[in-house]
Amino acid sequence: MKFSRLILLASLLTGSGWAATIANMQYVSDYVGSGVFIFKVDGVNSQLFCDQYLPNAVTIPYQANVGTLTDLSGTFLGLANDPDARLKYQQIAILNLLALQGLALNSTAGNQTAIHAVEAARRIVDGYRALPLEAQNLFDFVTGLSTAQINSYNLTGFRIYTGLRIQTQELTGFVGGGGGFDVNPVPEPASLALFGSALVALALYRRRN
16 A cells, blocks of 8 residues: 555656756856856756846856756746746747857857847846847847747757756756757857858848838
8 A cells, every 4th residue: 555655656746846857056157247157067067048137146056957848847937837938938049049159159259149149038038128239139039030930940958947945047058969069169060050040130130120
């Protein structure tokens, strides 16, 4: 009887938020307070981006709930029961891709693209706040994408890290496949082409407005 109760309890926990993936987080560095971070995620250096203005990111080790585009139960917007949470995180994932491709250029302009992408993502999560023109253009670009355009992006590997038992900024980024990450990335032709096409789209958007 006790054994069957344990099985029942385990099945209930597995079907609930208790089964969420947990990651061990350790701050490594950030790019001049911009929200562009390197964290060790389960011991692996990972390029991450914050999507909230507050609270500030913590530099002490902590554990995070790991959300995905198919499981948003433990994420900031998921916990807030935002009906558009999945769409908003898809938009943030695309901004993360643009940020990663900007960093891959190893240039001041590329770094600024990453910073503005973070600012646009924060606007999506935290609501209205005035943005610099470049960040506003990115925000308008990503929120103006159709469902078909969003689905044309490979968002495999996108993860959302929300503090577990600690108050800290929600962080987002890619692991494994999909957009991927590399702390010292070397731009590949395909990545440069995607980044270039995004810049062209942004330029056309500005011209129309």
